[in-house]
Amino acid sequence: MEVKYLYGLMGTRGGGAGRILFRDVKVPEENVIGKEGQGAEIFYEMMIPERMTSAAGCLGVARTALEIATRYSDKRKAFGAKIRDFEAVSFKVADSITMLDAASGLVHGAAVTIDRGLDRRQARRMVSESKKFATEVAWQVINNSMQIMGGSGTRTCIQLSVCCVTPGWP
Amino acid sequence: MIWTGTSEVMNLIIQHEYYREVLSAGSDIRDVEADALAAEAPEEKVYE
Numbered sequence: 216m217e218v219k220y221l222y223g224l225m226g227t228r229g230g231g232a233g234r235i236l237f238r239d240v241k242v243p244e245e246n247v248i249g250k251e252g253q254g255a256e257i258f259y260e261m262m263i264p265e266r267m268t269s270a271a272g273c274l275g276v277a278r279t280a281l282e283i284a285t286r287y288s289d290k291r292k293a294f295g296a297k298i299r300d301f302e303a304v305s306f307k308v309a310d311s312i313t314m315l316d317a318a319s320g321l322v323h324g325a326a327v328t329i330d331r332g333l334d335r336r337q338a339r340r341m342v343s344e345s346k347k348f349a350t351e352v353a354w355q356v357i358n359n360s361m362q363i364m365g366g367s368g369t370r371t372c373i374q375l376s377v378c379c380v381t382p383g384w385p
Numbered sequence: 386m387i388w389t390g391t392s393e394v395m396n397l398i399i400q401h402e403y404y405r406e407v408l409s410a411g412s413d414i415r416d417v418e419a420d421a422l423a424a425e426a427p428e429e430k431v432y433e
Contacts, residue, residue, distance in 0.1 A: 306400065312400075
């Protein structure tokens with residue numbers, strides 16, 4: 216067995232991925248996980264926590280980004296008023312929190328389905344819906360947050376710039 | 386007649402409530418303004 220390469224991943228400082236090469240590896244029978252030839256079953260099971268982590272994690276990042284932008288828009292003034300007084304800004308906030316709450320509801324529903332041990336196929340579907348929807352919502356919300364903050368959002372001392380690299384979780 | 390159920394009115398209510406929720410609560414987000422170079426310079430605090 217050989218570790219060929221370790222990859223760093225965007226937004227996941229504590230984790231990563233690697234390419235591991237197995238060649239003529241012999242596994243003692245007592246160490247076999249599950250049954251031979253049924254690795255897909257393990258994948259279907261393990262994808263649930265993995266994808267829930269992506270879905271829920273993205274929502275936290277996006278919520279933080281929106282909070283940063285929301286607070287900023289209550290301070291930044293343009294044309295003699297706080298920029299939150301302009302619909303171009305405040306409606307972005309409204310759209311963003313609406314999408315975030317919708318995604319949170321879906322993720323919570325998936326989590327409840329998993330916790331209660333209900334239909335595994337339904338759990339897989341809801342987990343996949345959650346991961347797909349939450350990551351896409353996160354991109355939109357973080358982009359909205361960046362648009363609200365304009366150039367200020369690109370300052371690296373603002374955590375918003377960190378948020379930008381996180382929803383790319385696979 | 387005022388149509389109070391339009392998406393635009395919903396947006397007004399949503400943003401109003403969300404701003405109140407965010408601004409009335411303490412934040413656990415680290416205040417990063419102090420990280421800026423010359424953070425105490427007067428021009429850093431002018432949002433005009």
